[in-house]
Amino acid sequence: MKYLIKTYGCQMNVHESEKLAGILENMGYKVCEDEKDADLILFNTCAIRESAEQKIFAHIGELKKLKAQKKDMIIAICGCMSQQTGYPENILKKFPFVDIIFGTHNISELEDFILKRKSLKKKVVDIKENEDISNRDLMPKKRTSGINAWVNIMYGCNNFCTYCIVPYVRGREVSRPINDIKKEVENVVKEGYKQVTLLGQNVNSYGNDVGDENVNFANLLKTLDEIEGDFRLTFMTSHPKDISKEVIDIIAGSKHILHYLHLPVQSGSDKVLKAMNRRYTAENYFEKIEYAKSKIPDIEFSSDIIVGFPGETEEDFNDTMELVKKVQYEQLFMFIYSKRKGTVAEKMGNQVDLATKKDRLKRLIALQNEIGSKVAEKYIGKTVDVLVSDVHPKKQGYLIGTTFTNKNVNFAGDRSLIGKTVKVKIQSSKLTVLYGIMEEN
Ligand code: SAH
Ligand code: SF4
Ligand code: F3S
Numbered sequence: 001m002k003y004l005i006k007t008y009g010c011q012m013n014v015h016e017s018e019k020l021a022g023i024l025e026n027m028g029y030k031v032c033e034d035e036k037d038a039d040l041i042l043f044n045t046c047a048i049r050e051s052a053e054q055k056i057f058a059h060i061g062e063l064k065k066l067k068a069q070k071k072d073m074i075i076a077i078c079g080c081m082s083q084q085t086g087y088p089e090n091i092l093k094k095f096p097f098v099d100i101i102f103g104t105h106n107i108s109e110l111e112d113f114i115l116k117r118k119s120l121k122k123k124v125v126d127i128k129e130n131e132d133i134s135n136r137d138l139m140p141k142k143r144t145s146g147i148n149a150w151v152n153i154m155y156g157c158n159n160f161c162t163y164c165i166v167p168y169v170r171g172r173e174v175s176r177p178i179n180d181i182k183k184e185v186e187n188v189v190k191e192g193y194k195q196v197t198l199l200g201q202n203v204n205s206y207g208n209d210v211g212d213e214n215v216n217f218a219n220l221l222k223t224l225d226e227i228e229g230d231f232r233l234t235f236m237t238s239h240p241k242d243i244s245k246e247v248i249d250i251i252a253g254s255k256h257i258l259h260y261l262h263l264p265v266q267s268g269s270d271k272v273l274k275a276m277n278r279r280y281t282a283e284n285y286f287e288k289i290e291y292a293k294s295k296i297p298d299i300e301f302s303s304d305i306i307v308g309f310p311g312e313t314e315e316d317f318n319d320t321m322e323l324v325k326k327v328q329y330e331q332l333f334m335f336i337y338s339k340r341k342g343t344v345a346e347k348m349g350n351q352v353d354l355a356t357k358k359d360r361l362k363r364l365i366a367l368q369n370e371i372g373s374k375v376a377e378k379y380i381g382k383t384v385d386v387l388v389s390d391v392h393p394k395k396q397g398y399l400i401g402t403t404f405t406n407k408n409v410n411f412a413g414d415r416s417l418i419g420k421t422v423k424v425k426i427q428s429s430k431l432t433v434l435y436g437i438m439e440e441n
Contacts, residue, residue: 009046022140268323308357
């Protein structure tokens with residue numbers, strides 16, 4: 001029996017697919033690469049933007065023919081798209097050949113769903129609104145991200161940024177017990193993973209749901225940094241309103257935590273930030289950036305930005321451009337605002353037209369290309385410690401890796417170095433990527 005999982009969306013989904021794969025492998029399924037060989041195809045979906053949904057719908061549609069030839073093949077859909085109100089019904093209407101649909105709260109029940117589908121010969125549609133998170137943490141995991149191990153520290157989001165679907169499809173924040181997280185990190189370090197990435201929609205509010213002031217993100221980082229072993233530690237995603245000076249101080253004094261912070265700003269205009277319900281101003285945000293730079297001089301930043309949020313004027317957009325110039329991000333993830341059903345912003349009257357959105361995105365990309373290139377150029381001539389993550393996907397004889405500031409590096413070397421940290425002298429750069437030569441280690 002063979003399976004194939006198609007994963008869309010964020011790292012949270014990537015890791016949940018590793019857990020779903022764990023269940024399937026325990027059932028005796030083996031992974032395959034070609035849809036034609038699969039007895040089960042599972043779509044782990046995303047709903048963050050309309051474009052994500054369209055892509056997923058197109059991919060599901062492509063399976064119609066194959067399913068007609070292979071009647072016993074099971075097609076299952078889970079994740080954020082299925083969790084939205086009305087979607088399971090819509091999916092079945094559009095794609096009557098789909099066998100199983102479940103949501104974000106009951107992924108630990110995959111085996112049951114498959115067995116039910118097989119024995120009852122009936123479609124299985126099961127969406128829950130809540131769950132006991134310990135079920136998800138007990139799931140077996142088939143880690144597929146090379147030398148990196150993902151570790152959930154919390155689930156859900158309480159922020160309700162007015163554009164965002166995540167709080168509706170992932171539920172409220174629930175933190176994992178600190179000792180469980182510690183044990184999992186100790187285990188993956190023992191197993192030889194060289195990087196641990198902590199996952200949460202808003203890692204800085206870790207512990208807020210527990211009601212004990214000692215259970216917070218700063219203490220969690222401190223605890224994990226004390227674990228012995230050769231590993232790097234990083235996390236995503238931070239919310240600017242919640243990241244504390246204490247967290248930055250801990251990164252500055254830590255042994256394992258990367259000098260890199262993904263701190264999504266979304267907009268540089270206070271008016272837009274307010275309408276987005278982000279609960280900080282551009283000035284508050286920049287103060288945090290400055291504080292981090294003062295404590296960790298080589299730190300690099302990346303960010304997410306939405307252009308064309310309802311009511312965004314040319315002046316608001318220019319505020320975003322100005323903030324981007326001030327911060328000097330290593331990398332930006334830039335998105336055109338997309339209306340999401342059921343969110344507050346969906347009903348805002350002052351939607352920006354598509355041509356304006358596209359034009360703003362183009363200008364922002366051009367600016368960031370310039371800035372990103374400049375940030376990368378500062379590394380030329382320097383020797384940096386590079387953790388080798390894999391062979392280069394296209395260039396034979398080359399390796400890829402990352403610096404302690406999370407910059408991507410390409411250089412010539414042998415695959416036996418994967419998982420090792422080597423010294424590389426940087427010779428050139430192109431946009432966000434550094435190119436160098438390995439030094440004698
Ligand atoms: N929890 C994380 C990630 C959220 S989703 C955080 O708070 O940063 C990743 C990014 O998608 C967001 O940071 C935002 O920039 C973008 N995004 C979310 N909803 C969107 C929408 N409706 N339209 C366009 N981009 C959106
Ligand atoms: Fe969405 Fe905001 Fe929560 Fe991030 S913090 S997941 S952008 S609601
Ligand atoms: Fe998408 Fe869900 Fe992640 S909507 S971005 S997969 S939390």
